[in-house]
Amino acid sequence: MTQVERSARTRSALLEAAAQGLSRYGYGNLVLEEVAREAGYTRGALYHQFKDKEDLALAVVEWVDTTWWHEVGEPAENQPDAVSALIALARRHTVFCRRDVARVMMALRVEFGDQDHPVGREIQRISRTLVKRCATLIEAGRRNGSIPPGPPAKAVALAFLGAVEGAVIALAGQAPHDELLAARVAAGVLGLDSSHGA
C-alpha cells in the first residue's frame, strides 16, 4: 500500500470514529484514546493526522457539513418552489440523520451554546447560514402566497430547523415513520395544511 493511500485511509477511519464519539459523548467527554482504538489505531496516529483535539473536532464538523449539503441542502434547493424545497429539506434531513453521525451538530450546538470556543463558533456559523437560507425560502413562499403569513421569517426558520432536528433526534431513526412526522412538523411550523405532511 502506498503512503498517501494508507494515510488517507487512517484519516477517514479516525474521522468516522470521532464523529460517532462526538455524537455519543460530546466534545468534553470524548476520550481520544477511545477514538483511536475504535478506529484501530493509537493516539500516536491521531496526533500525527490532527494537530490536537480541537482540530479533530473541526475536521469532523467540516466533513459533516459538506456531506449534509451534498445529500440534503443542494437537492432541496433544486426543488421548483419554496414549499417543496422546505418539505424536501425536512425529509432528506431525516434520512440523513438515520446515521447517528448527524447528531454531531446537535450535540455540539447544545454543548457550546453561545460560548467563545472555536468549535462552537464554527457550529454557529454553519447554523446561521442555514437559518438564512431557510428564511429566504420562507419569504419567497410568502410572496407568492404558498406560505401563509406569521411571525418574522427568521423566527420561523429557527423554529423550523429546531423542530425538525428535535423530532428526528427523538425518533432516533425509527424508520419509516420518522420521515412522515418530520414533514408534518415542517408543514405545521410554516402554517400549511396537514395535507402537505403526507
Add this chain to the structure above:
Amino acid sequence: MTQVERSARTRSALLEAAAQGLSRYGYGNLVLEEVAREAGYTRGALYHQFKDKEDLALAVVEWVDTTWWHEVGEPAENQPDAVSALIALARRHTVFCRRDVARVMMALRVEFGDQDHPVGREIQRISRTLVKRCATLIEAGRRNGSIPPGPPAKAVALAFLGAVEGAVIALAGQAPHDELLAARVAAGVLGLDSSHGA
C-alpha cells in the same frame, strides 16, 4: 439566622447555580468550583450539602422535574379534551423554557444518550413517563375523532415532544413568537389543521 434556614438558603442557591451551569455547559464540563462561586460559596459548602457531583445533578433534575409538572404537566392534563391538553402542553412548555433552566433536561439527555449513567437513567425514566402520557392523550384524541390517524401513537408522541423541545430551544425564548410557533409545531405533528396553531 437559624441553622435550618441558613442551610436551606445555601442549598437552593447551589441548586439554582448548578441548574444554570448544567444547562450551559452540561454535566462533564460543569466545574463545581464555578457553581459554588456563582452561588456565593466554595466547594466546601457544596460537598457539605451534596454527596458528590452526581448527587448534585440528580437533585437538579428532580427539582426541574417537579416544577415542570407543577407549571406544565398538571395544568395541561386538566384541559377538557386531548387536543387542548396537547396544545396547552406545548405552549406552557415554551413559557417554562424561557428560563434557561429548562434546557437542563435537553442538555443532559443529549449528553448521556443511552449511556449507563445514573443521571442518564433518571432522565430516561422521566422522558419515558412523559412520552407515555402523551401517547395516551393521542390515542384518546384519535378515538373520539379529534386527532386524525397516522403513525403509532408512541412514535407521534416522541416526535411531538422532540419537535416542541427543539423548536423552543432554537428560539431561545424569543417571546412572543415562540409560543405560537410551538403550538404550530404541536398541531403539525398531530396532523391537525393549521387553525389549531392559532
Add this chain to the structure above:
DNA sequence: TAACATACGTACATGCATGTACGTGAGCGA
C-alpha cells in the same frame, strides 16, 4: 456557660486526559 453539633472554608491527594518527545519500521528516491 460549657459542651456539642452544624455550616462552611482550606489544603492535600488522587486520577485521568491531554499534549509532547522520542523510538521503530516500512516506503521511496538517488
Add this chain to the structure above:
DNA sequence: TCGCTCACGTACATGCATGTACGTATGTTA
C-alpha cells in the same frame, strides 16, 4: 543499496477537576 522521510507506537510530563481530611466559627442544647 544507502539514506531519508513518513506513518505510527510508546513513554513521560503537565494541568485540572474531583473527592477527602481537617480547621474554624457560629448556632444549639444541657
